[in-house]
Amino acid sequence: MYTNPGTTPADQVSIPDIQTEGGVCASAGFMLAEGVDRCPIPIFVLNHEHSILHWNRALASLSGHPAEAMIGTQLQWQAFYPSARPTLADLILEGALEGDVDRFYHGKFRRSQLIEGAFEAEDFFPEIGTEGRWLFFTAAPLRNAEGHTVGAIETLQDVTEQKRAEQALRDSEKRYRLLSITDALTGLYNSRHFFSNLQSECERASRYHQPLSLLLLDADNFKQLNDTHGHLEGDHVLQALARVILLCVRSTDSAFRYGGEEFAVLLPGTSLDAATQLANRLCEMFASTPLQLSSSAVIRCTVSVGVSEYQPGEKPSAFMRRADEGIYEAKRLGRNRVVPISHRGED
Structure with missing residues (x-):
C-alpha cells in the first residue's frame, strides 16, 4: 500500500510492487506512484472492476473532485458527465470495439497511432468549471505479464484555450470574408x-x-x-x-x-x-x-x-x-x- 505524503488513508493507493530478479523493489513502486501523482497531466487509473486506483492532483484540480472522494469508487463519470455513463477508460476495460465507442463519442474519437489498443477522443465537457472545458483524452489498457487487461489508464489534456483560439481565427476569417x-x-x-x-x-x-x-x-x-x-x-x-x-x-x-x-x-x-x-x-x-x-x-x-x-x-x-x-x-x-x-x- 502506497501512502501519498500529506494525505488521509482514503487517499492511499494500491500500487503493485515492481518485480525484479533480485526481488521486490518497493522504492520503485513509490517513485512510480509519486510520479503519477505529481505529473502535470491529469490522469486516473482503473482496476479490472472499474474502481479508481489513482486520481492525481492535476485531475483533482481540473475536475474539482478531490482524490479522497474518488479513489476506491466507480464514480469517475461524475467528474465529466451529468449522469452515469462509461468513460473512455471504462470502454477500454470492456474491450469495446469502435462501434461501441461511437455510441458515446459520436465520431469524435480515433484509435491511437502510438499505443496499441488505445483510443483518443476530444469533446466539450460543460460540467467542468464554470464555463465548461474542451478536453483531449487518451485511454489505454494496462496488461499483466500474460497480456491480459487488468486495468486502464486515462490521460486528459485541457485544450480549451486552443479551441478558443481556433474559433477566434474562424470568426476572424468569417468577418474578413464578409467584409470582402x-x-x-x-x-x-x-x-x-x-x-x-x-x-x-x-x-x-x-x-x-x-x-x-x-x-x-x-x-x-x-x-x-x-x-x-x-x-x-x-x-x-x-x-x-x-x-x-x-x-x-x-x-x-x-x-x-x-x-x-x-x-x-x-x-x-x-x-x-x-x-x-x-x-x-x-x-x-x-x-x-x-x-x-x-x-x-x-x-x-x-x-x-x-x-x-x-x-x-x-x-x-x-x-x-x-x-x-x-x-x-x-x-x-x-x-x-x-x-x-x-x-x-x-x-
Whole structure:
C-alpha cells in the first residue's frame, strides 16, 4: 500500500510492487506512484472492476473532485458527465470495439497511432468549471505479464484555450470574408458578390427548373440630390434605400449595391409577376419614407425598378440586360415606378 505524503488513508493507493530478479523493489513502486501523482497531466487509473486506483492532483484540480472522494469508487463519470455513463477508460476495460465507442463519442474519437489498443477522443465537457472545458483524452489498457487487461489508464489534456483560439481565427476569417463581399456604406453585398451570385443562381435555376427573378433599382434624380445637398446626404439616402430593400425581401433573397446609386435583388423561386409585386411594394415604401437631412429638412425620394425573369439556358448578361431596360423605361415614363420586361428570345 502506497501512502501519498500529506494525505488521509482514503487517499492511499494500491500500487503493485515492481518485480525484479533480485526481488521486490518497493522504492520503485513509490517513485512510480509519486510520479503519477505529481505529473502535470491529469490522469486516473482503473482496476479490472472499474474502481479508481489513482486520481492525481492535476485531475483533482481540473475536475474539482478531490482524490479522497474518488479513489476506491466507480464514480469517475461524475467528474465529466451529468449522469452515469462509461468513460473512455471504462470502454477500454470492456474491450469495446469502435462501434461501441461511437455510441458515446459520436465520431469524435480515433484509435491511437502510438499505443496499441488505445483510443483518443476530444469533446466539450460543460460540467467542468464554470464555463465548461474542451478536453483531449487518451485511454489505454494496462496488461499483466500474460497480456491480459487488468486495468486502464486515462490521460486528459485541457485544450480549451486552443479551441478558443481556433474559433477566434474562424470568426476572424468569417468577418474578413464578409467584409470582402459587403458594401461598406449600405451593408448590402457588393458588386463582386453580385456577379458571382448571378452566375451561380442562374446555373441553379437551370439545373432545378426553378424560377429566378432579378430586380435592378436606380435612385431617381440622385445626381441632382448630390449637387443640391452634398454627397453626405446622398449617402444617407442610399442607406435608407438599402434599409427599405431589406425590409421587403425574404431571407432567401439576396440584395446588392452594385453601382453608385444602383442596387440589385436576386429572387430565387420567384416568377416575374411575383417579383413585380414585390418591386411595387418596395417602390411605394421608399417613396413614402420621409428622409431627414442634417439641416433638419425632410425630403422624399423615389426609385425606378426594372424586373426580369431568367430563362433556362440564357446568358446571365441577357437576363440582366432586360432588367436594365426596365429601369430605362421606368425613367422614360416619369420615374418612381416598376417596369417588368418579359423574355423576347434573345441570348
